[in-house]
Amino acid sequence: MDSINIKQLAERLNLSTSTVSRAFRGHSDINKETKEKILAMARELNYQPNHMASNLRDKKSRTIAVIVPEIANNFFSRAINGVERVARDNGYHLQIYLTNDDFEREVSFMSQLHNGRVEGIIMSVTGEANDHSYMHKLRKKSIPLVFFDRTYDDVKASKVSTNDYESSFSATKHLIDRGCSRIVYLVVNKNLSIGKMRMQGYKDALEAAGLPFVENLVIDCSNELGKNLDILGRVFSAIRPDGVFASVERLAIASYYVCHNMNLKIGNDIRIICFSSLEIASLLNPALSTITQPAYDMGMEAANILFRRLNSENNDDIIEHVVLESELVIRQSTLGS
Amino acid sequence: MDSINIKQLAERLNLSTSTVSRAFRGHSDINKETKEKILAMARELNYQPNHMASNLRDKKSRTIAVIVPEIANNFFSRAINGVERVARDNGYHLQIYLTNDDFEREVSFMSQLHNGRVEGIIMSVTGEANDHSYMHKLRKKSIPLVFFDRTYDDVKASKVSTNDYESSFSATKHLIDRGCSRIVYLVVNKNLSIGKMRMQGYKDALEAAGLPFVENLVIDCSNELGKNLDILGRVFSAIRPDGVFASVERLAIASYYVCHNMNLKIGNDIRIICFSSLEIASLLNPALSTITQPAYDMGMEAANILFRRLNSENNDDIIEHVVLESELVIRQSTLGS
DNA sequence: TTGTACGCGTTATCAG
DNA sequence: CTGATAACGCGTACAA
Numbered sequence: 001m002d003s004i005n006i007k008q009l010a011e012r013l014n015l016s017t018s019t020v021s022r023a024f025r026g027h028s029d030i031n032k033e034t035k036e037k038i039l040a041m042a043r044e045l046n047y048q049p050n051h052m053a054s055n056l057r058d059k060k061s062r063t064i065a066v067i068v069p070e071i072a073n074n075f076f077s078r079a080i081n082g083v084e085r086v087a088r089d090n091g092y093h094l095q096i097y098l099t100n101d102d103f104e105r106e107v108s109f110m111s112q113l114h115n116g117r118v119e120g121i122i123m124s125v126t127g128e129a130n131d132h133s134y135m136h137k138l139r140k141k142s143i144p145l146v147f148f149d150r151t152y153d154d155v156k157a158s159k160v161s162t163n164d165y166e167s168s169f170s171a172t173k174h175l176i177d178r179g180c181s182r183i184v185y186l187v188v189n190k191n192l193s194i195g196k197m198r199m200q201g202y203k204d205a206l207e208a209a210g211l212p213f214v215e216n217l218v219i220d221c222s223n224e225l226g227k228n229l230d231i232l233g234r235v236f237s238a239i240r241p242d243g244v245f246a247s248v249e250r251l252a253i254a255s256y257y258v259c260h261n262m263n264l265k266i267g268n269d270i271r272i273i274c275f276s277s278l279e280i281a282s283l284l285n286p287a288l289s290t291i292t293q294p295a296y297d298m299g300m301e302a303a304n305i306l307f308r309r310l311n312s313e314n315n316d317d318i319i320e321h322v323v324l325e326s327e328l329v330i331r332q333s334t335l336g337s
Numbered sequence: 338m339d340s341i342n343i344k345q346l347a348e349r350l351n352l353s354t355s356t357v358s359r360a361f362r363g364h365s366d367i368n369k370e371t372k373e374k375i376l377a378m379a380r381e382l383n384y385q386p387n388h389m390a391s392n393l394r395d396k397k398s399r400t401i402a403v404i405v406p407e408i409a410n411n412f413f414s415r416a417i418n419g420v421e422r423v424a425r426d427n428g429y430h431l432q433i434y435l436t437n438d439d440f441e442r443e444v445s446f447m448s449q450l451h452n453g454r455v456e457g458i459i460m461s462v463t464g465e466a467n468d469h470s471y472m473h474k475l476r477k478k479s480i481p482l483v484f485f486d487r488t489y490d491d492v493k494a495s496k497v498s499t500n501d502y503e504s505s506f507s508a509t510k511h512l513i514d515r516g517c518s519r520i521v522y523l524v525v526n527k528n529l530s531i532g533k534m535r536m537q538g539y540k541d542a543l544e545a546a547g548l549p550f551v552e553n554l555v556i557d558c559s560n561e562l563g564k565n566l567d568i569l570g571r572v573f574s575a576i577r578p579d580g581v582f583a584s585v586e587r588l589a590i591a592s593y594y595v596c597h598n599m600n601l602k603i604g605n606d607i608r609i610i611c612f613s614s615l616e617i618a619s620l621l622n623p624a625l626s627t628i629t630q631p632a633y634d635m636g637m638e639a640a641n642i643l644f645r646r647l648n649s650e651n652n653d654d655i656i657e658h659v660v661l662e663s664e665l666v667i668r669q670s671t672l673g674s
Numbered sequence: 675t676t677g678t679a680c681g682c683g684t685t686a687t688c689a690g
Numbered sequence: 691c692t693g694a695t696a697a698c699g700c701g702t703a704c705a706a
Contacts, residue, residue, distance in 0.1 A: 003453065005683055016693045021685055029691060051452045052393040053683035056698050061389060063432070071421070072633075077414040084408070084435050093454070095400070095432050098421050115388045116340065116699090117430070256620050283593050285622035296409075342699055353677045358701055368675060390699035393682050453683090 004047045013041055024049055055116075063093040064306060065113050067123040069101045069150070074249065074277040075295045076124065079148065082299025083122055090307050092119075101189075101223060103128035110135065113143075120144040120306045122299075125152055127192035142317065144309045148302040149293070153193045158309075158320040160302045164194050167291045167326045168201025169208075171273050172245055174289075176209045178334055180243030180271055184217045184235065186251040198247045198275070217241070221251050228254035236262060236270075246274035252288060267336035275326075286332035293326045341384045350378055361386055392453075400430040401643060402450050404460040406438045406487070411586065411614040412632045413461065416485065419636025420459055427644050429456075438526075438560060440465035447472065450480075457481040457643045459636075462489055464529035479654065481646045485639040486630075490530050495646075495657045497639045501531050504628045504663045505538025506545075508610050509582055511626075513546045515671055517580030517608055521554045521572065523588040535584045535612070554578070558588050565591035573599060573607075583611035589625060604673035612663075623669035630663045 010017045015034070022030045023038035042048075055061050066083050068076045080096065087094045095118060097109045106126050111134070113121060120143060132152050148160040175183050185202045187195050203213050219235055221228050232254055235241070246252040252274035259266050266272055267286050276290040305320050312318075347354045352371070359367045360375035379385075392398050403420050405413045417433065424431045432455060434446045443463050448471070450458060457480060469489050485497040512520050522539045524532050540550050556572055558565050569591055572578070583589040589611035593603065601607050604623050613627040642657050649655075 003451070006685095007683075017683085018685075018694075019692055022692085025685075031691060034691085046451075048448070048452045049685095050393075050683050051454045052389055052396075052398060053698090054685075056387075056389040056393050056682090056700090057684045057686085059389075059698070070418070071408075072411070072415045072418045074409070078409045080433075081407070081409045081435070084433065088435075093432050094434075095430050096417075096421065097431075098418070098425075111385070114340070114383075115385045117388045253617055253620065256617075260620075280590055280593075280621070283590065283597075283621050284617070285620060285624075287622075343701095344699075354699090355678080355701075356676055359676085362701070366675060371675085386701095387699050390682090391701080393684090393698090394700050394702090396682075 003050070004045050005050065006047075009038075009042060009045060009047050012045070013038060021049075059116065061093075061117060061119055062091065063095060063118045064120045064122065064303075065095045065097060065109075065118040067097045067099060067106065067109055067121060069099050069124060069126055071096065071098055074279070075149070075293065078277055078295035079124070079299035079302075082296040082301075083303045084299075086300050086303035086307060090311075092307075099126050101126045101128060107134050118143070120146070120310055122146045122148060122302045122306055124148055124150040125192075126150075127152075127189050127195075130191065144306055144317075146302045146306045148298050150192055150194055156319060158302075158305045158318075158322075160298050160305065160322045160324065161194070162293050162298070162324050162326045164197040164326075165201040165204075167275070167328065168198040168245070168247075169205045170201075170328050171289075171291055172202045172205035173209070174328070174330065174334060175243040175245060175271055175273060176205065176211065178243075178271055178336075181211060182217070182239065182241045183243035183245055184219050184239065184241040186219050186221050186232075186244065186246040186248075186255070186274075188221050188223060188248060188251070190218075190220065195247060202245055221254070223250070225250070225254060225257075229258060232258045233261070236264065242270055244270060244272040244274075246272065249274055249276040249278060252276065256284070256288075265336075267332050267334065271334040271336070273334050281329070282331060284333070286337070289331045289334040290329050291326045292329055294324050297324055340387070341382050342387065343384075346375075346379060346382060346384050349382070350375060358386075396453065398430075398454060398456055399428060400432060400455045401457045401459065401640075402432045402434060402446075402455040404434045404436060404443065404446055404458060406436050406461060406463055408433065408435055411616070412486070412630060415614055415632035416461070416636035416639075419633040419638075420640045421636075423637050423640035423644060427648075429644075436463050438463045438465060444471050455480070457483070457647055459483045459485060459639045459643060461485055461487040462529075463487075464489075464526050464532075467528065481643055481654075483639045483643045485635050487529055487531055493656060495639075495642045495655075495659075497635050497642065497659045497661065498531070499630050499635070499661050499663045501534040501663075502538040504612070504665065505535040505582070505584075506542045507538075507665050508626075508628055509539045509542035510546070511665070511667065511671060512580040512582060512608055512610060513542065513548065515580075515608055515673075518548060519554070519576065519578045520580035520582055521556050521576065521578040523556050523558050523569075523581065523583040523585075523592070523611075525558050525560060525585060525588070527555075527557065532584060539582055558591070560587070562587070562591060562594075566594060569595045570598070573601065579607055581607060581609040581611075583609065586611055586613040586615060589613065593621070593625075602673075604669050604671065608671040608673070610671050618666070619668060621670075623674070626668045626671040627666050628663045629666055631661050634661055 006017045010020045023035045099106045145157040273289040277295045281288040343354045347357045360372045436443045482494040610626040614632045618625040618627050
């Protein structure tokens with residue numbers, strides 16, 4: 001009933017465990033006939049080598065981990081999709097860990113994973129704290145780490161990002177070109193390096209157009225829809241912005257709800273653009289202008305970097321930094337009708 | 338530099354490995370002072386028990402697997418979210434496997450997982466084949482399996498589903514009540530049991546209203562957007578349906594694109610409703626009427642069933658079948674304006 | 675309270 | 691070509 005092991009299989013065949021083992025691993029000479037006999041019997045008894053034992057033996061778990069803030073999110077789920085693709089191609093298994101933007105959890109996950117459970121980690125950080133020393137400590141254990149999208153700049157590791165600064169600059173410039181002069185910048189976490197990069201693009205685009213940067217137009221938001229509706233409701237009433245640049249998708253979504261409530265005509269009264277991986281942006285009412293990140297490719301690229309490292313003979317901890325390009329897609333929400 | 342093991346740690350402390358081991362595992366009496374000394378040193382050297390070894394020792398991997406067709410999909414990503422929540426609460430790790438609706442891959446994953454790598458499996462099937470004998474074979478190994486949403490009826494395992502039949506009946510009835518008489522039913526895979534259940538609800542609602550069931554109004558679609566646009570473009574031109582009941586979200590999305598192209602006014606010329614887990618259904622143009630499945634809860638429930646089984650002392654293979662309720666949310670796409 | 679010794683299931687090495 | 695043996699790192703009887 002329960003799993004059979006190599007010893008029992010060997011007994012059934014009147015062979016030694018070593019011979020049976022050889023039948024499964026490619027190398028080591030073995031008689032063709034006996035090999036076939038072994039494999040046949042294995043199939044019949046549904047035997048497969050126990051992974052925990054093999055892993056212990058050669059210190060390889062053939063598993064990698066992905067740590068992300070959330071999964072019910074277009075960007076991250078597509079990125080994971082990309083990672084999975086590469087992991088599978090390499091014959092690796094994939095474990096996922098969700099931090100829900102909880103720094104404690106991030107630390108806990110990272111610590112747990114340094115036990116031989118996984119051979120490498122791909123991660124998009126919470127950014128909820130400034131003390132990343134725990135990471136430096138762990139980094140010494142030399143298990144490869146690759147950041148994507150949301151990174152800690154003070155941690156020495158490979159990174160996959162997009163051209164956030166340029167995209168933000170273009171998006172903001174686009175709003176300005178469409179006649180916006182009071183553009184709010186919506187952000188969840190200003191500590192994140194990508195938050196900073198994106199804001200810098202926004203700032204510089206304003207400056208380039210001779211518009212002042214106003215601290216009040218930078219709006220700190222949340223990850224909870226309810227809170228965001230409150231915040232944005234107040235802001236839109238008080239400031240009456242004519243442009244909205246949302247650094248993440250959910251803030252644009254919240255803006256849509258608020259505008260619908262306030263009877264603001266998106267695209268005319270107020271123009272909205274955001275970073276987003278939403279496939280159906282063009283089906284929204286009105287169609288949403290987006291900066292679309294290549295989520296799937298980012299996941300693939302992060303995984304490729306990781307496996308390049310895992311498959312390399314030498315243990316040089318080569319740091320790679322790959323930048324992929326986002327695409328600015330203009331739709332009704334910034335054009336109007 | 339590399340990971341330290343229990344032996345080395347013991348040496349540093351002039352203790353035996355057993356004592357050190359005891360410091361980590363709760364039971365077995367141990368001097369409080371020595372325990373603290375050990376833990377302190379462990380922290381300093383960043384020691385953590387090797388999981389592969391522990392797992393081999395007590396034959397527990399503390400890992401479960403989720404096998405789903407895809408992850409870049411609102412329904413599945415939320416379901417995984419629910420599973421993760423429960424897994425984490427139970428101190429378990431989570432591995433994910435994506436079949437991309439490829440039956441071969443499903444078989445391959447299932448086989449690989451019966452090596453002690455995971456203790457249980459949660460799965461939503463591809464439904465691409467009719468021969469599930471491979472599963473029966475594996476089932477004998479008695480590693481717990483829980484299906485959710487998409488199941489194989491001929492496999493004896495616990496299941497979490499929604500009231501597909503009733504929802505479909507109500508949705509179809511709603512379309513009829515709104516005056517539709519030529520309602521197409523869009524489906525990707527008629528082999529799937531949920532495909533059948535949903536279609537039966539559709540059929541029975543037609544009959545209850547005295548409308549004929551027309552074979553031609555059941556449209557076989559695909560998972561690829563391009564193909565669906567072709568198929569639906571042809572169908573909408575030829576049949577001129579006044580109602581669309583899409584068994585999955587992506588088919589409603591494709592319908593939207595086609596209607597926009599053909600200048601059909603959704604909600605008036607043609608009413609659309611579908612199964613969907615799209616958060617922002619109300620922001621679409623027009624707002625999409627949906628049958629919303631409790632994806633997150635389904636994932637949680639599936640995981641709860643699995644852990645109830647894993648944590649139970651006796652190995653009785655109790656089969657549970659939980660049915661959660663979907664919610665019918667009427668919006669503009671079936672109301673018109 | 676602590677130490678000794680064995681086994682979990684594999685596989686590489688070394689003999690034969 | 692095949693068999694015996696040791697070792698991967700840990701945890702637990704059992705002994706002290």
